[in-house]
Amino acid sequence: MTAYWMVSDSWILTRRTLLHWRNQPGQLILGLLFPVMVLLMFAYLFGGAMAVPGGGDYREYLLPGMFALTMAFGLENTYTAVATDAQRGVTDRFRTMPISAAAVVTGRSVADMLNAAVSLAVLVGCGLAVGWRWHHGAGDALLAVALLLLLRYALLWFGIWLALAAGRPETLMAVQILVWPLAFLSSVFTAPETMPAWLGTIAAWNPLSATAGATRELFGNPGRSGPVWPAVVWPLVLLAVFGPLAVRRFRRLT
Amino acid sequence: MITAEGLTRHFGSTTALDGFDLDVPAGTVHGLLGPNGAGKTTAVRILTTLLRPGSGRARVAGHDAVREADRVRARIGLVGQQAAVDEQLSGRQNLEMFGRLHHLAAAAARRRAAELLDRFGLAEAGERPAARYSGGMRRRLDLATGLLTDPAVLFLDEPTTGLDPRARTEVWRTIRALAAGGTTVLLTTQYLEEADQLADALTVIDHGRVVAAGTADELKGRLGDDHLDVVVRDPDRLGEAAALLARAGAGEPRLDPDRRLASVPVHDRVAALTEVARQLADRGLEAEDLGVRRPTLDEVFLALTVRSAA
Numbered sequence: 399m400t401a402y403w404m405v406s407d408s409w410i411l412t413r414r415t416l417l418h419w420r421n422q423p424g425q426l427i428l429g430l431l432f433p434v435m436v437l438l439m440f441a442y443l444f445g446g447a448m449a450v451p452g453g454g455d456y457r458e459y460l461l462p463g464m465f466a467l468t469m470a471f472g473l474e475n476t477y478t479a480v481a482t483d484a485q486r487g488v489t490d491r492f493r494t495m496p497i498s499a500a501a502v503v504t505g506r507s508v509a510d511m512l513n514a515a516v517s518l519a520v521l522v523g524c525g526l527a528v529g530w531r532w533h534h535g536a537g538d539a540l541l542a543v544a545l546l547l548l549l550r551y552a553l554l555w556f557g558i559w560l561a562l563a564a565g566r567p568e569t570l571m572a573v574q575i576l577v578w579p580l581a582f583l584s585s586v587f588t589a590p591e592t593m594p595a596w597l598g599t600i601a602a603w604n605p606l607s608a609t610a611g612a613t614r615e616l617f618g619n620p621g622r623s624g625p626v627w628p629a630v631v632w633p634l635v636l637l638a639v640f641g642p643l644a645v646r647r648f649r650r651l652t
Numbered sequence: 653m654i655t656a657e658g659l660t661r662h663f664g665s666t667t668a669l670d671g672f673d674l675d676v677p678a679g680t681v682h683g684l685l686g687p688n689g690a691g692k693t694t695a696v697r698i699l700t701t702l703l704r705p706g707s708g709r710a711r712v713a714g715h716d717a718v719r720e721a722d723r724v725r726a727r728i729g730l731v732g733q734q735a736a737v738d739e740q741l742s743g744r745q746n747l748e749m750f751g752r753l754h755h756l757a758a759a760a761a762r763r764r765a766a767e768l769l770d771r772f773g774l775a776e777a778g779e780r781p782a783a784r785y786s787g788g789m790r791r792r793l794d795l796a797t798g799l800l801t802d803p804a805v806l807f808l809d810e811p812t813t814g815l816d817p818r819a820r821t822e823v824w825r826t827i828r829a830l831a832a833g834g835t836t837v838l839l840t841t842q843y844l845e846e847a848d849q850l851a852d853a854l855t856v857i858d859h860g861r862v863v864a865a866g867t868a869d870e871l872k873g874r875l876g877d878d879h880l881d882v883v884v885r886d887p888d889r890l891g892e893a894a895a896l897l898a899r900a901g902a903g904e905p906r907l908d909p910d911r912r913l914a915s916v917p918v919h920d921r922v923a924a925l926t927e928v929a930r931q932l933a934d935r936g937l938e939a940e941d942l943g944v945r946r947p948t949l950d951e952v953f954l955a956l957t958v959r960s961a962a
Contacts, residue, residue: 403755410752417749418740421781487736491797494700494730496722497753 454620
């Protein structure tokens with residue numbers, strides 16, 4: 399019975415976010431279009447000036463980076479949703495109801511992962527339109543998508559923790575501003591080899607670079623593609639750190 | 653229905669609750685009164701299972717608020733200081749969602765949502781997102797959400813803070829109707845009038861401790877008897893009138909220079925009134941108003957919280 403309610407409660411909370419999308423489609427569409435805008439900006443405005451070390455088409459290089467970055471953008475959705483609920487007292491209302499904390503978090507996760515999957519699909523479509531392709535078959539391509547979603551899932555927990563720790567939706571601006579240096583200091587837009595050595599080292603270790611590198615490898619896109627394992631290890635490390643921290647934060651509310 | 657024994661809770665070096673006791677019989681409205689930071693919200697958060705007490709015991713609706721939190725949760729409703737509703741959902745969607753989360757079946761949740769929208773005068777606004785509701789409407793939606801499952805005990809934490817007088821009267825009417833229907837209500841408020849209007853019994857809390865408990869009349873009676881008010885014509889002579897009241901009355905006079913009012917508790921209404929009237933005439937001190945009345949709850953509250961601060 400407990401398991402039944404856990405699933406049912408999680409679904410009702412997931413459905414809540416789907417209703418948000420239906421009630422305010424503008425917000426959803428804006429969220430989906432933003433990465434597309436960044437993609438077009440880099441592909442056509444800056445792209446001409448970009449050189450991929452080792453040769454290759456910049457747009458082919460850019461897309462895996464954009465996929466990874468879009469997963470990081472998703473952090474803002476998680477953050478806003480969790481911080482708003484906490485501030486408005488909705489989280490407290492959930493906590494005085496006979497539903498489990500696990501259901502609250504699962505509902506959030508499923509909704510955010512759905513959003514991530516839709517964003518990825520939109521971006522894949524745009525990528526195909528601007529000339530990006532996967533070259534190593536559907537199996538590797540699906541594995542790449544799985545790695546991207548794994549990154550998003552890890553960042554989801556980071557977002558929950560951050561929202562419960564910082565606690566106010568107004569601080570979203572700070573999160574949005576922080577995503578950009580994280581993006582530029584990685585292999586998302588430019589190859590770390592082209593940066594000053596010490597910066598390049600940091601950029602190469604960035605979790606976004608790990609996922610971007612691994613997906614370049616799996617999609618068969620140019621650029622010094624990385625091995626697959628860091629794109630698995632990094633998210634797992636983030637999960638191992640921020641998962642328990644987020645749960646502790648949630649419990650500490652008592 | 654609600655009992656608390658020796659509840660204590662610290663936040664760092666601040667003591668929010670310091671041996672708090674409470675006893676609320678079933679079917680009554682109980683007012684928890686206190687200035688800002690007195691510990692009202694902490695008490696409510698412990699009783700609604702949101703916060704664990706440092707020590708002490710709390711039972712709500714027959715269950716221990718710490719060890720049987722789930723059972724307590726199934727029987728209570730909480731309406732907090734802010735409208736805890738999803739602003740991106742319509743009123744109906746909010747009620748249906750929270751109803752489903754209270755484990756009503758889909759059809760039952762829909763029926764209940766429609767009922768509550770009707771009852772709280774939100775039927776017309778039911779399909780609009782809550783973000784576009786007025787403060788009073790949002791508060792009513794919040795209250796409706798707290799009532800989805802006909803809770804045995806309803807906690808209202810400053811339910812009318814920030815509402816205009818009309819919306820406040822509406823909320824009061826709702827609370828009275830609930831109490832008449834047998835719901836036990838614990839209400840925190842800073843508005844003494846609200847407590848006076850709604851509560852069967854009151855607990856006054858300050859610095860995390862109970863400083864007084866009883867019915868509004870008992871508390872008023874305890875403070876001393878009646879009050880004698882003088883409103884003087886010439887504001888410069890208010891001090892003189894106060895000195896006169898100090899001699900005739902049974903306590904320290906209280907001054908309100910803006911209203912040119914001096915007020916003092918008195919034991920014997922008629923004797924004090926005659927005495928003061930004679931003295932005023934003797935001194936040629938013109939009074940615009942002179943009268944005896946029961947103390948207001950404000951005076952009780954001030955006297956109690958000042959005493960506990962001293």
